[in-house]
Amino acid sequence: MSKKLPEFGKINVPHDRSVPFGAITPAPVHQQDLFKTSNWRIVRPVIDNDKCTRCLTCYIACPDSCWSFNDEEEVMEWNAGFCKGCQICIHECPSDALSAVPELDFADGVDRLEKPF
Amino acid sequence: MADEKMLTGCSAAAQALKLAEVEVICSYPIRPYTAIMMELAKMVANGELDAEFVHGEGEHAQLSVVLGASACGARAVTGSAGVGVTYAFELYSPLAGGRYPVQMTIADRTLDPPGDFGSEHTDAMSVRDQGWIIGWASTPQEVFDNTLMGYRIGEDPRIMLPQMTCQDGYFISHIPDKVKVASLSQVKEFLPPYSAPHPISTTCPVSHGPQIRPDQGAPMDAQRAETFLELPGVIKEATKDFNRIFGRNYDPFLEKYRLEDAEIAFFIQGAHSNTCRMAVDALRKQGVKAGMSRLRWVRPWPTTEIAESLGHVKAIGTIETSTSYGGAMRGGNLIHELRASLYDLDERPLTTSFMAGLGGETVWLEDFEFMAKVLLQTVKDKRTSKYVYWIGFED
Secondary structure, X not given: OOOOOOXXXXXXXXXXXXXXXXXXXXXXXXXXXXXOOOOOOOEEEEEOOOOOOOOOHHHHHOOOOOEEEEOOOXXXXXXXXXXXXXXXXXXXXXXXXXXXXXXXXXXXXXXOOOOOO | OOEEEEEOHHHHHHHHHHHOOOOEEEEOOOOOOHHHHHHHHHHHHOOOOOOEEEEOOOHHHHHHHHHHHXXXXXXXXXXXXXXXXXXXXXXXXXXXXXXXXXXXXXXXXXXXXXXXXXXXOHHHHOOOOOOOEEEEOXXXXXXXXXXXXXXXXXXXXXXXXXXXXXXXXXXOXXXXXXXXXXXXXXXXXXXXXXXXXXXXXXXXXXXXXXXXXXXXXXXXXXXXXXHHHHHHHHHHHHHHHHHHHHXXXXXXXXXXXXXXXXXXXXXXXXXXXXXXXXXXXXXXXXXXXXXXXXXXXXXXXXXXXXXXHHOOXXXXXXXXXXXXXXXXXXXXXXXXXXXXXXXOOOOOOEEEEEEOOHHHOOOOHHHHHHHHHHHHHHXXXXXXXXXXXXXXXXX
């Protein structure tokens, strides 16, 4: 064997891009900020607090627990980090307090168009 | 210290799993691997083995159960054969990506159609790109040994990967041979208890298998690939320890049989290597410089070791025992990676492939003689004239 064989080299994953071992993470008490899942949202639910009766139907209906009740201000609160825009809450709301508004109408809209995943 | 017994490959696997003190077993029947689970079930029922024995409702469930068990910190085992191996397919990548070092014990069986019961490597070979450690034994003794080595390598904190320890159905799984059954103290010296780095627990809650973002996918793939760069070193270490403690003489990656001065060589994995060794001896008696290189682990593929140990051979033929329809050589799988491993040598051996031992057919001594003739002709012609020969269907 005269020639030196190629090497496998090293793979350098920078620290800020490395993923926890096996993607195992400390269990979230409230929400898992390491793995946010809202970046495929096209529309978001916007609430009209005058129409809202605080019946908590949205809280029950949301598959990702993105609606919660704010005791102090007595309003429903929406979690932007995990809402996928499925619109189940809008569909289920008995008092038509929720409406679907395109993500691009918001200054903080998900940046999927600029950074497609 | 070792107790010598006549055991089939299935019994040898069960004996090794008992000595490895597996804690969770998940079964679902499909022959020929079923005999392993039957023996383990007996051991649990008789109180010889303190393990949770779970009946899965299918192979997908089997792998899901061992994933959960491993995530909780248990040493877990499952197994299958043929279409059972493919029915479980969804779970292979999550088990490897989630870093659960479970063991799947396989006794090969052909895939459907047509429901042939015979042995063929296509079932487990189809899992080769899913991030598992995969290797074939060639005797019941090696089944016993690879079962223990599998856990040692897979559970190494630097590795943490699932292992597929394979044996040819019937040829190994159902034919008894002498097996040195090691003592528990030997096994304990070789195989430390399994320690999961982040077990599911009530005192320190963790999330396993969360959704990750697309920009986290590439680094995760790279991190998994990184582990495979480290794996050969860990296999070498484990094999060295194994040889010392159990008095064996395994090469970590390749069994090299009469290769030093060989002009032609068979490249093979699994049971048919036993006939191949006899064929090499017979050819040597006729004055043909033949040799054999037997693959012990197909994942990780021993690229460097192949280039270093086979570079001097003039012609090499792979004995495939698995199919890769429409692949580069229109035959099996081994030839692709063998050729790739030899490509960077200044002087490459000529290579071709033989489709043999498919559907459970025996590869006879005469078949190896035919292959040797092809290889000698290849050497004479200084060129490979055909990529693949279908044994039994050639002129």
